Structure formats: C-alpha cells, structure tokens
C-alpha cells in the first residue's frame with residue numbers, strides 16, 4: 445500500500461463587514477476574508493494538502509483566481525472537485541488534521557459543524573477530519589486581526 449502525506453497553508457486578509465466563512469460555514473463576526481472566492485481559508489489549506497499528498501500541484505493551478513469561473517465561488521465546490529481529482533488517480537482519503545489561526549472570534553462552538561460540513565462535502569466520516577483553532581497571542585498579522593491563516597495535513601492511501 446502507498447501512503448502519502450500532504451501539507452497545505454493559506455492566508456487571507458480580513459476586511460470590515462465581509463462574510464466570514466470557515467470550514468464551509470458562516471461564522472458571525474464584524475470582519476471577513478477578502479478573496480476572489482468566498483475566502484474559506486480552512487478549505488483552501490485543506491485542498492492544497494489533499495492535492496499535495498497526490499502530487500497534483502496546488503489549488504491555484506486547478507482553480508486560478510484570475511478565472512471568472514471561480515469568482516465568489518463556494519469553496520465547498522472546490523473541495524469536492526479536489527476530492528474528485530485525487531479519487532480519479534486512485535487515492536483514498538485517510539484523514540486530515542487542520543488548524544485555523546485567528547485572534548477573534550472564538551470558533552470552538554462551530555468546530556463540530558465544520559467537521560460535519562466538510563465530511564459531507566468530502567463523502568468521508570466526520571471522525572476523519574480534525575479541526576483545531578489557535579490564536580497567536582496577539583503577535584503578527586493574525587494577532588492584529590489583519591488576517592487569518594490555516595494549516596492542514598492530509599494522509600492519502602492507494
């Protein structure tokens with residue numbers, strides 16, 4: 445059996461009065477991500493980790509932010525397409541572990557819903573996707589609430 449690990453990282457700038465979408469769900473907040481798509485930084489990191497594990501380039505290669513096709517797109521669609529790409533190469537999804545880095549708001553009450561939402565889109569068990577959140581102790585662009593970052597690692601098997 446082949447086992448492959450993949451890693452993904454994404455950052456978006458925050459802007460006042462925009463939707464904040466994380467892990468496929470809307471989070472009530474005064475700021476949201478500035479992006480070509482819905483700015484779901486967690487899904488973007490997850491897609492890059494999935495693609496990386498299958499050595500299939502990155503999210504910008506498959507879904508360029510210069511394309512009108514992906515303007516304001518629901519990132520859940522990108523995630524489903526990403527899963528289709530790796531499945532077409534014969535890969536099975538084993539698990540993912542992810543971390544969202546943000547100062548505010550507290551997202552712990554939304555973690556379960558994010559896991560369920562991602563699992564449904566990816567057609568996997570919610571148990572196979574871990575979502576964690578951390579602050580950066582007010583340091584850096586995350587700490588000043590200028591941006592949100594997300595990290596993801598994924599294991600694929602064949």
Ligand SMILES: [Zn+2]
Pocket residue numbers: 454455456479483484485488
């Ligand atoms: Zn992104």
